[in-house]
Amino acid sequence: MHELPFVESILKITLEHAEKANAQRVIALDLVVGQMASIVDDSVQFYWDILSKDTLAEGAELRFKRIPAVYRCWDCGHEYQLDGEHLECPQCGSLRVQLIRGDEFRLESIDIE
Amino acid sequence: MTTTVPVVENILGANERLAQTNRARLDETRTFTVNFMASPGAGKTSLILRTVAALKDRYRLAGVDGDVATTIDADRMAAAGIPAVQINTGGSCHLDAVMLQGALPQIALEDTDVLVIENVGNLICPANFPLGAHLNILIASVPEGADKPYKYPNMYRGVQAVILNKTDLLPYFDFDMDYFRRGVEALNPGLAFFPLSAKTGEGFDAWLSWLTSQADAYLTP
Ligand SMILES: Nc1nc2c(ncn2[C@@H]2O[C@H](COP(=O)(O)OP(=O)(O)OP(=O)(O)O)[C@@H](O)[C@H]2O)c(=O)[nH]1
Ligand SMILES: [Mg+2]
Ligand SMILES: [Zn+2]
Numbered sequence: 001m002h003e004l005p006f007v008e009s010i011l012k013i014t015l016e017h018a019e020k021a022n023a024q025r026v027i028a029l030d031l032v033v034g035q036m037a038s039i040v041d042d043s044v045q046f047y048w049d050i051l052s053k054d055t056l057a058e059g060a061e062l063r064f065k066r067i068p069a070v071y072r073c074w075d076c077g078h079e080y081q082l083d084g085e086h087l088e089c090p091q092c093g094s095l096r097v098q099l100i101r102g103d104e105f106r107l108e109s110i111d112i113e
Numbered sequence: 114m115t116t117t118v119p120v121v122e123n124i125l126g127a128n129e130r131l132a133q134t135n136r137a138r139l140d141e142t143r144t145f146t147v148n149f150m151a152s153p154g155a156g157k158t159s160l161i162l163r164t165v166a167a168l169k170d171r172y173r174l175a176g177v178d179g180d181v182a183t184t185i186d187a188d189r190m191a192a193a194g195i196p197a198v199q200i201n202t203g204g205s206c207h208l209d210a211v212m213l214q215g216a217l218p219q220i221a222l223e224d225t226d227v228l229v230i231e232n233v234g235n236l237i238c239p240a241n242f243p244l245g246a247h248l249n250i251l252i253a254s255v256p257e258g259a260d261k262p263y264k265y266p267n268m269y270r271g272v273q274a275v276i277l278n279k280t281d282l283l284p285y286f287d288f289d290m291d292y293f294r295r296g297v298e299a300l301n302p303g304l305a306f307f308p309l310s311a312k313t314g315e316g317f318d319a320w321l322s323w324l325t326s327q328a329d330a331y332l333t334p
Contacts, residue, residue: 005209005242009124021118031124038237038267074302087263087299095299099270107120 007047013107018056023112026057030109034102035069069102128242131210135245142222145331148246153234155254156278158186159311161229162193172226177216179208179233207238240267254278259289262296274305281310
């Protein structure tokens with residue numbers, strides 16, 4: 001359910017850029033999705049197939065680039081990927097940590113012809 | 114021939130831009146706006162009503178209630194004596210900046226010091242759709258369990274305070290307070306935290322004094 005407004009937004013951005021570039025057709029989209037962005041690829045695909053129908057972007061392939069969540073420890077500077085529920089810094093045990101990568105959700109580029 | 118067109122646009126950029134427009138609108142009339150988010154039944158309406166009752170002699174208040182279909186919660190706000198506007202989201206599981214923008218003209222903002230917004234009960238989407246509020250507050254509740262920061266990290270990262278409601282039920286649930294606090298602390302270090310009961314009023318003083326200090330700092334700079 002909750003991917004629907006995201007897909008509406010993806011389609012809107014895609015069509016704006018495709019029209020500006022005088023595209024006949026959109027072939028593919030490159031999406032960057034962070035692990036923490038709460039986005040399910042299959043749901044995006046599902047809504048995409050429905051919403052893109054009868055537009056320049058109908059049938060365009062969705063390519064997902066997943067970015068793993070990376071935290072940085074404020075105390076010792078260590079950077080690490082999230083391991084299950086263990087948010088603590090694996091090096092010094094600190095909980096003063098910050099997400100530095102992994103909440104992205106953007107449209108990187110589109111392939112058109 | 115295929116060409117690649119660089120886009121590099123945030124998918125939710127449109128909502129974010131509109132949220133900034135809403136914020137500018139609210140700042141014009143100096144209306145301090147607080148967005149309450151929580152899972153269904155966590156106690157958003159109960160907490161808002163108790164907060165409103167305590168503050169309505171101090172500030173001119175108004176409310177916005179986002180609900181999928183009914184006007185029950187907006188009616189409860191109105192019954193508590195504050196002007197309330199209902200946004201029916203028509204099935205959507207969160208409020209977004211467009212919906213709030215549509216509701217703002219129905220509120221006498223010039224005559225409102227503090228605007229409270231009850232978002233749709235949901236722990237996923239509201240985090241992705243800022244409205245333009247000055248404060249975003251997450252209400253967790255004891256029966257939901259202590260693992261929610263771990264399961265819904267986005268909700269905990271974008272807020273300025275976490276309330277743990279229904280503390281009157283702590284004796285009946287094995288709620289691991291330490292585990293909960295550590296999860297919150299990791300996601301949002303130093304975050305203001307208020308364990309309280311909207312039913313008994315336990316813990317309410319600390320919450321009210323924090324909220325009024327935030328509102329006063331904004332209203333009387
Ligand atoms: N024991 C106890 N019950 C509470 C407390 N706060 C709220 N409740 C009860 O929890 C239920 C849901 O409360 P609401 O205030 O309607 O919750 P809500 O988050 O607004 O719910 P929705 O708008 O439907 O998502 C009601 O039966 C309340 O009486 C509390 O502090 N303690
Ligand atoms: Mg409610
Ligand atoms: Zn460390």
